[in-house]
Amino acid sequence: MLSRSSALRTSAALTASALVAVSLAACSSAGNGGDGANAEVTVSVYNEAAVVKTVTALAEAFQKENPGITVTVDPRPTGTEGDNLVKTQLSTGEMDSVLLYNSGSLFQALNPDQTLTDLSGESWAADVSDGFKAVVSTDAGFYGAPLGTSYAGAVVYNKKVFADLGIEVPKDWASFTAAAAKIKAAGITPVEQTYGDSWTSQLFVLGDFGNILAQDPQWAEEYTANKAKYADQPALTSFQHLQDAFDAGMFNQDFASATAADGIAALGSGKAAMYPMLTQVVLGQLAQDAPDQIADLGVFPFPADAAADTTLTVWQPSALYIPKTTxxxxxxxxxxxxxxxxxxxxxxxxxxxxxxxGPYVIDTCKVPTDAAPLVSDIASYVDGGKSASALEFLSPIKGPNLENISVEVGSGIRSAADGAAAYDEDVKKQAQQLGIEGW
Structure with a gap:
């Protein structure tokens, strides 16, 4: 699961864990009467610099429009420690008045019908996309408001390299392999891999999920119920393509030791033509290291065997929730x-x-005109009905060893079939630990 509960960290964590108070001197309460005109709100957020910066800026602007309301930003640990803290505070009634947390399966693990406030009656709710509503709702209510944009787990590519070699965006796996062969013949790395950061090896599998869902719309439900396996089709193809890419010599020579930062640098400079990665990670790194290279990048889905099944896998943004204790x-x-x-x-x-x-998931928000061009690429798949949420938003089950198994398959150590079977066993242990019915 590529989320804030996994090894993936897309922003540098703050070193301070103290509350960040955002209190402004009250000017006048005139024109701001009514319910909630005088209150204190505390927002629990991930202890990540970019997140705290954004929520703090929102709090400052909000207070200017609402004198008398004080908003305090409360950073909490990331990862498993933070997840456990959230669950504990919700169960004991000690959670802050607003919670910023994951959408999808991690949201479902919060027992939302008992712990969170239904927001379906709020005016902004009608502007939220159906895809996002699905990952912050239960049969009993709608609980989350988005914060931030969606992003894709897909193939980020260097448009200059493609243009120079006369290569069009691949629509299926056959055209992908043909493009890789042409790129390799030109002396450029076709596909960057970075197993020095082992979590990055998972993209071939997790980013292919949209293609699985295109072939079997019920696959996530069947998987959760122990009725669908990665060792069987259509999911086996995710591991098979990873093996095929290695067997074809598509990867950079230092794939075993290269880091994500190395891979992004190679992609941006044109030393590598394609890098399976989260767009959020690529843009964040280049914004820091080489912002002038961002305009050279595009993105396309992992190609399915059949072009008609090729579907972009999208990660939904986190959400703001209100505990029932507020x-x-x-x-x-x-x-x-x-x-x-x-x-x-x-x-x-x-x-x-x-x-x-990537695109926002609420109509009131628009990406800026100077956003990275690849954001428009993502929007074209979303708007065209050729996208799907990543599996982690539809199922709580993900084995902890996927990254290690993917490294083995992507290094020629283990076959795709053996890797998929090993992952099914890994998943079984995790599902049993979660107490999911049918396992």
Whole structure:
């Protein structure tokens, strides 16, 4: 699961864990009466610099429009420690008045019907995409408001290399392998791999999920119920393509030791033509190291065997939730803050404090005109109905050893069939630990 609960960290964590207070001197309360006009709101957020920066900026702007409401940003640990803290605070009634947390299966693990406030009646809810609603809802309610953009797990490519070699974006696996052969003949690495950061090896499998769903729309449900396996088709193809790419010599010579930063640098400079990666990670790294190279990059889905099945896999943004323990004036103020974050003014603040790595999932937010060109690529698949949420948003099951198994398959140590079977066993152990029915 490529999420904040995994090895993936897309922003540098803050060194300080103290509360970040954002209190402004009250000017006047005139014109700001009504419910929630005088209250204190605390927002629990990931202890990541980019996240804290954005939420703090939202809090400052919100307070200017709402004198009398004080918003405090409360950073918490990332990873498993943070997940456990969130669950504990929700179960004991000690959670802050607003919670920023994952959408999808990790959201479902919070027992939302018992711990979170239904937000389906809020005015902004009608503007949220169906795809996002599905990953912050249960049969009993709709609980989350988006913060930030979606992003893709796909093949990021250097458009200059493709143009120079006369290569079009591959639509199926056959055209992908043909493109790789042409790129290799030109002395350029066709596909960058970076097993020095072993989590990156998972993209061939996790980023291919949209193609699985295109062939079997019920696959995620069947997988969760122990009725679908990676060792069987259509999911086996995800591992098979990883093996095929290695067997064809598509990878950089230092694939075993290269890091994600190395891979992004190679892609941006044109030393590598394609890099299976999360767009959020690529853009974040290049914005820091080589912002002038961002315009040279595009993105396309992992190609399926059949072009008709090729579907972009999308990671949904995190969400702002309100615990049921938030009540009275504090509840009203919390709802106001969430509404502001998703207003046009709030979206401008999000754009000013971060790099859009994909489309927003709410109509009130638009990516800036100077956003990376690959954002438009992602939007074209989303708008064209050729995208699907990553498996982690549809199922709670992911074995902890996928990255190690993917490294083995992608290094020629283990066959695709053996790797898929090993992962099914890895998944079984994790599903049993979660107590999921049918395992």
């Amino acid at each position: 009540e009275g004036a504090q509840l009203d103020a919390a709802k106001k803050f969430i509404a502001f974050a998703n207003s046009s003014a709030g979206c401008d603040i999000q754009n000013a404090n971060g790099n859009a790595a």
